[in-house]
Amino acid sequence: MFWSASLASVGGSQLLFLAGGKLVFDLSGSEFLLGLSAAVFGIGTIVINFLGGVIADRIEKKILLVITSFAMTIVLLILALIDAFDFETVFIVIILTSVLGLISGFDWPARSSIFTQFIDDKSQMISAVSLNAILWQGMRILAPGFGGFIIAFYGTDTVFFISSIGFFIMGIAMIVIKPNKVIRKKEEKKSIFKDTKEGIDFIYNNKLFRVIIFSNYITSMIGISYLQLLPAFSDSYSKTSFGNLSAQILGVLLSCAGVGAVFGTAITSRLKRNINLGKLGLSANIFSVIVLLLFGITNFFILEENIYANPWISYNLILSIIFIFFTGTFNSIFMVCSMSLLHLNVPENLRGRVMGIHTITFSLMSTGALFLGIMAEFLTSSVSVMIAAFILIIINSLIFYKNPDIRKI
Numbered sequence: 001m002f003w004s005a006s007l008a009s010v011g012g013s014q015l016l017f018l019a020g021g022k023l024v025f026d027l028s029g030s031e032f033l034l035g036l037s038a039a040v041f042g043i044g045t046i047v048i049n050f051l052g053g054v055i056a057d058r059i060e061k062k063i064l065l066v067i068t069s070f071a072m073t074i075v076l077l078i079l080a081l082i083d084a085f086d087f088e089t090v091f092i093v094i095i096l097t098s099v100l101g102l103i104s105g106f107d108w109p110a111r112s113s114i115f116t117q118f119i120d121d122k123s124q125m126i127s128a129v130s131l132n133a134i135l136w137q138g139m140r141i142l143a144p145g146f147g148g149f150i151i152a153f154y155g156t157d158t159v160f161f162i163s164s165i166g167f168f169i170m171g172i173a174m175i176v177i178k179p180n181k182v183i184r185k186k187e188e189k190k191s192i193f194k195d196t197k198e199g200i201d202f203i204y205n206n207k208l209f210r211v212i213i214f215s216n217y218i219t220s221m222i223g224i225s226y227l228q229l230l231p232a233f234s235d236s237y238s239k240t241s242f243g244n245l246s247a248q249i250l251g252v253l254l255s256c257a258g259v260g261a262v263f264g265t266a267i268t269s270r271l272k273r274n275i276n277l278g279k280l281g282l283s284a285n286i287f288s289v290i291v292l293l294l295f296g297i298t299n300f301f302i303l304e305e306n307i308y309a310n311p312w313i314s315y316n317l318i319l320s321i322i323f324i325f326f327t328g329t330f331n332s333i334f335m336v337c338s339m340s341l342l343h344l345n346v347p348e349n350l351r352g353r354v355m356g357i358h359t360i361t362f363s364l365m366s367t368g369a370l371f372l373g374i375m376a377e378f379l380t381s382s383v384s385v386m387i388a389a390f391i392l393i394i395i396n397s398l399i400f401y402k403n404p405d406i407r408k409i
Contacts, residue, residue: 002118003131005173006111009069010135012166014143016076017228018254019159020097022151022247023083025231027090031381035373037094038228041101042367046360048105053356054195055106057349061114062174068107069171073164075099080160101363108363109356116343116351117179126277126340130269133336134262142258148251199353208345209354211403212338215285216361218395222388223289224331225368226296230254232381233299233320249317256321260328267329268336278409281337282400288330289392295323296386341409 017038024037056064079096082088112132119128147159203209234250264284298319339358346354375384400407 001173001177002115002179003135005170005177006135007139008166009072009170010166011139011143012072012076012163014139014254015147015159015163015166016100018143018147018250019151019156019163020093021228021231022250023088023156024090024093025235026156027088027093031229031232031376032373033090033094034231035228035369035371035376037090037097038225039367039370039373040094040098041104042363042365042369044098044101045105045108045363046367048102049109049356049360049363051196052106053109053199053353056109056113056352056356057195061110061117061352062177062179064106064110065114066171066174068103068110069167069174071103072100072107072167073171075103076160076164076167080157080164083155083157083160104363108359109352112359113351113355114179117181120180125344126336127269129340129343130265130336133265133332133339134269139258142255146251148247148249148254151251152247195353199350199357202347202350202354203357206345207403208406208409209342211399211406212281212341213358213361215282215396215399216335216338216358217364219285219289219331219334219392220361221364221368222371223292223368223392224365225372226292226385226388227254227257227365228369229372229376229381229385232376236299236316252317253320253324257324257328260325261332263325264329264332265336268333276407276409277337277341278403279407281334281341282396282403282407284330284333284337286393286396286400288327288334289389289396291323291326291330293386293389293393295320295327296382296384296389298323299382300380300386 020037020041021034025031025034028034052064075096079093082092082096115128115132116125119125150159150162203213230250230253231246234246234253236246238244238246268280298316342355342358343351372381372384372388375387379387
């Protein structure tokens with residue numbers, strides 16, 4: 001029930017990212033504002049994430065998810081109505097997006113840690129993490145492809161309405177669901193500040209957590225954030241002989257990234273227990289940014305005449321699909337391996353805080369878009385992605401070679 005309801009709410013999140021970025025770019029035509037709209041969501045989530053992790057360790061995660069799901073529903077309905085009645089401006093969209101980011105700061109730590117209450121055997125952890133990851137990866141396939149065509153025919157407001165329904169379903173489901181109770185050790189009551197510091201200190205003093213979380217942060221912030229700039233890449237298909245195909249191409253590109261991610265997740269979920277998770281995860285992280293570099297190069301050497309005449313069979317689209325697919329595949333393998341290692345080693349009394357700090361990874365995907373957006377404003381989107389990928393190839397390679405103990409896990 002949790003997994004099925006999460007399909008609806010995670011699908012709503014993916015639709016929000018798609019429609020929000022498309023709406024901002026259509027209103028402004030600015031890659032900087034496109035990056036800013038994604039960044040405010042991420043910044044809002046990061047600001048609250050530490051507090052959200054503490055709360056997830058203090059109260060029932062189920063109650064927290066009920067509250068956040070209905071709060072997201074209300075804000076998305078407001079955004080949908082404003083868009084439907086043509087009152088939207090870039091400023092209003094950014095404000096509402098930042099509010100959604102603040103709510104997500106409470107939602108994500110609980111969501112990323114509660115699913116362990118549905119398993120009884122730690123040997124099932126990799127499968128559980130993979131199944132949880134497929135929620136996000138699968139919706140990255142279905143939601144953008146579905147949403148891109150809805151935007152083309154019915155507008156972004158319809159997508160926001162559908163997104164709000166997804167969170168409403170999640171809220172109702174969490175009222176019904178009864179997760180396994182967590183046995184908590186009796187501890188002296190501490191302030192929120194001390195609880196937060198305890199989670200940070202644990203990560204700082206534990207090399208595995210320190211390296212894995214840093215790797216997730218840097219790759220998401222500089223690398224995966226390219227997904228937020230895809231509306232700018234798809235804008236090349238706005239004046240084809242078939243008409244404006246930018247929304248449809250945007251959906252196709254996002255979906256291909258999702259297909260690759262699900263493929264990577266499926267591969268990882270089939271691994272046996274004696275597989276070297278450390279080496280597999282760190283090496284997949286390197287390959288993901290190598291393929292991202294190729295994606296940037298492909299879109300730098302673009303032949304507009306070919307796109308305008310035959311957009312669906314242009315070499316640019318075909319190569320973009322291939323490279324975005326494998327970027328998603330390798331990144332997904334890294335994410336599942338790293339999350340499995342963290343879940344298998346985190347103390348239960350710190351799970352909410354530690355995994356809450358880890359979920360900042362997903363916020364940095366949005367926040368990093370501001371960095372790429374600023375570069376893209378002056379250097380074009382393809383060049384900014386190429387620079388980001390080149391930097392990450394160096395950093396991720398150093399992480400791989402400097403941590404032989406983690407490679408042996």
